[in-house]
Structures are given as structure tokens and as C-alpha cells.
Amino acid sequence: MKAMLLHEYGEAARFREEDIPQPRTKPGHVLIQVKAASFNPVDYKIRTLGPDFGPELPAVLHGDxxxxxxxxxxxxxxxxxxxxxxxxxxxxxGTGGALAEYMLADADLLAPMPGNLGFSESAALPLVSLTAWQGLHDMASVVKGAHVLVHGATGGVGHVAVQVAKNLGARVAGTVGSAVKAEVARSLGVEEVINYKQEPVEEYVRRLTAGQGFDVVMDTVGGKNLEACFPATKLYGHVVTSVARGDHDLSLAHARGLTIHCVFMLLPLVTGQDRAHYGLVLRRLAAWAEAGSLRPLLDSRRFAVTEANEAHEYWASGKHQGKIVLEWR
Structure with missing residues (x-):
């Protein structure tokens, strides 16, 4: 089968189109004819940094x-x-990736595609949706009536986190950086839009929560933004982050009695633990998609799987708006 193979890790690492053996089916797994894959920032990090959880070389990357x-x-x-x-x-x-004509996958990690979505839209959902679900539902226990703030409300994880929170019955606020993104955020269900470039944390906390803070704040931005979540969260509230790497001052979080949840969605793939949970969640997410209450934002530019290098460069340029999808053509 054809695959985009990586022979080294590092900034200069490039995918090469090669013929490799098709995976053999084994117990508990299914062999998938890949129609589409999507790009996630972790795919770029694996290619350029070669972290401990990266696959053995030569490697086929991308999980979605x-x-x-x-x-x-x-x-x-x-x-x-x-x-x-x-x-x-x-x-x-320990696994093969989606940048190949066929992918061997643990059946527990899969679910039937949403009936109203195509392959590209469906491929854009899993990692970001599972991240949002794990953080908001499994960890922070968002319930009907909760007041949730999503940082990066139109980003990859953020735009789905908004919709997951809405489906769980929350009142949702979201941060954006432009008027155009503000309109996108509203179309996704954000009721209270915050332009973080124009309104400091203290002001929007006072405006939207009477100074008390949000029940749950989800950080999809990282860096110093994680610490900016602490003054925005109510006493004994919950902060969820999918980008917690780095050094952070937790003094204010301690002073406010906050619970901090760190989401690393790939853990079940790496460890083999609790994989079946993801399959069950994906079925519920598919039902939301079919009901019209969950949809992915896709970038207008599409890539062939054989253009994986160009897709990575496009993401690094920062020009994308929505999830980047790669298709077999």
C-alpha cells in the first residue's frame, strides 16, 4: 500500500511517499481503508520533536x-x-497512523461515522471532540446551567468545546481575537463573546459573572493563558487545560481552591487503558452531529494525503482557519 513515511524526527524531517506492506488484521482490530485523515498540532509536535510517545521509525503519523x-x-x-x-x-x-491507504485500528477506539457527515468532516472530529468531552464532561462534570468559559473559542479544540458545553446544557462564553472570529463563535453557540485583545480578564469577569468567576474555564491556548484562567474561575471552580506544558505559578489557583484538570487525549492509545470509553463517546458525539448540534469547522484548503508536508507547512504558517483535512484522491 502507499503511505507517507517518516524516517527521522526533527524540524527538517519530511514525509516520503513509499510502498509498504499492508497491515494484517489481528484480534480485536479492524483494517480500515482510509478515506480521510485530519491534522492536529500534536502531529506536528511528533514529527518535529519525536517525543517518547512517538511511533518507532520509520513511522506513519496522524491519529484522526x-x-x-x-x-x-x-x-x-x-x-x-x-x-x-x-x-x-x-x-x-505501538500503532500505525492514518497517512496510509490502510490503517489497522483497535475496534474499541472506533465508532460508526455520523450519517450526515462525509469522510473529511468525520475525520476532523475525533481528537478535538474527545479532548473537549474528557475535559468538560469526564473531569469538570459540566451540568445544565453551568457557566463555562472557553479560551480560543474558534480553534481546533475550542470550537468543539463550545459545542460540547452547549450540548451539556451550559451557558457558554468564549474568547476570540477578531470581529470575524466573534461571528464564527456566535454561530457555534457562544452566548457571550470576549475579545481578549480589547477586554482584560478582570473586566469581563466583572461584566459577565458579577466578579464571581466562571464555574469552569477551559484553556486551549496554553502558555501564560493558563495562569490567566485562575482569576476568571470562581472559588472552588474547575480549570481544564489541554496545553499545560511549561512552568506555571499556581499560587492564585491555590488561593482560590481551584481544581486543575490536564487533558492528554492520547493516553489510552499509548497505554492501552480505557480505550473502549472513547468508542462509546464517539457514538454519542455522532448522535449530536446527526441532530445538528455538533459540526466541525474545516479550512477551505484541502490536501491530498500525499501532500502531508505541505499540510504541515500550512499549519505552521498560521494561515489556516478551521481543521486541516487530508484526503485520498
Whole structure:
């Protein structure tokens, strides 16, 4: 089969189109004919930094996939050949990735594709949606009536976090950096839009929460923004972050009695633990998509899988607006 193979890690590392053996089906797994994959920032970090959880070289990267089941392994009863499936199922240590014509995936990590979405839209959802679900539902226990602030409300994780929070019944505020993004945020369900370039934390906390702070604040930006979440969160509230790497001063979080949740969505893929939970969550997310209450934002530019290098460069340029998708053509 054709695949985009990586032979080294580092800033100069490039994908090469090569022919490699097609994976053999094994118990508990399905062989997927890949139709689309999506790009996530972690894919760039794996390529350029080669972290401990990166796959062995030569490697096939990218975890998000949508495609058609080609074969099912022993013990798999949830899927059959011909089924359309989606999930985040590889691209890390011990797994193959989605930048290939076929991908072998643990059936527990997959779910039927939303019936109203195509392959590209479906491939854009898994990692960001599972990150948002894990942080807001599993960790922070967002319930109906909660007041939630999402930082980076139109970003990859952020735009889905807004919709997950809405589906859980929350009142949602979100930060953006421009008038154009403010309109996008409103279209996703953000009720209270904050331009972080124009309004300091103290002012929007006073304006929107009478100075008390939000029940839950989700940080999808990272860096110093994590510390900016602390004064925006109510006493004993919850801060969720998907980008906690770095050194941070937790003094204010301690003073306010906050609970900080760090989401590393790839852990079940790397460790093998609790994978079945992701399959169940993806089924619920698919139901939301089919009901019209969850949709991905896709960048207008599309890439072939064979243009993986160009897709990585495009993301690094910062010109994208929405998820970057790669398709087999």
C-alpha cells in the first residue's frame, strides 16, 4: 500500500511517499481503508520533536481517521466490512497512523461515522471532540446551567468545546481575537463573546459573572493563558487545560481552591487503558452531529494525503482557519 513515511524526527524531517506492506488484521482490530485523515498540532509536535510517545521509525503519523472497514479481526462484533467508521486510533508508539491507504485500528477506539457527515468532516472530529468531552464532561462534570468559559473559542479544540458545553446544557462564553472570529463563535453557540485583545480578564469577569468567576474555564491556548484562567474561575471552580506544558505559578489557583484538570487525549492509545470509553463517546458525539448540534469547522484548503508536508507547512504558517483535512484522491 502507499503511505507517507517518516524516517527521522526533527524540524527538517519530511514525509516520503513509499510502498509498504499492508497491515494484517489481528484480534480485536479492524483494517480500515482510509478515506480521510485530519491534522492536529500534536502531529506536528511528533514529527518535529519525536517525543517518547512517538511511533518507532520509520513511522506513519496522524491519529484522526475516517474510512471504510475492509476486514475485521477475531472477536470484533461491532463492525463488519463496508461499515463507515471514524476515530482517533493511531500515529503514536505501538500503532500505525492514518497517512496510509490502510490503517489497522483497535475496534474499541472506533465508532460508526455520523450519517450526515462525509469522510473529511468525520475525520476532523475525533481528537478535538474527545479532548473537549474528557475535559468538560469526564473531569469538570459540566451540568445544565453551568457557566463555562472557553479560551480560543474558534480553534481546533475550542470550537468543539463550545459545542460540547452547549450540548451539556451550559451557558457558554468564549474568547476570540477578531470581529470575524466573534461571528464564527456566535454561530457555534457562544452566548457571550470576549475579545481578549480589547477586554482584560478582570473586566469581563466583572461584566459577565458579577466578579464571581466562571464555574469552569477551559484553556486551549496554553502558555501564560493558563495562569490567566485562575482569576476568571470562581472559588472552588474547575480549570481544564489541554496545553499545560511549561512552568506555571499556581499560587492564585491555590488561593482560590481551584481544581486543575490536564487533558492528554492520547493516553489510552499509548497505554492501552480505557480505550473502549472513547468508542462509546464517539457514538454519542455522532448522535449530536446527526441532530445538528455538533459540526466541525474545516479550512477551505484541502490536501491530498500525499501532500502531508505541505499540510504541515500550512499549519505552521498560521494561515489556516478551521481543521486541516487530508484526503485520498
Amino acid at each position: 481517521v475516517a474510512g471504510v472497514v475492509e476486514e475485521v479481526g477475531q472477536g470484533v462484533t461491532a463492525f463488519k466490512p463496508g461499515d463507515k467508521v471514524y476515530g482517533c486510533a493511531g500515529g503514536v508508539r
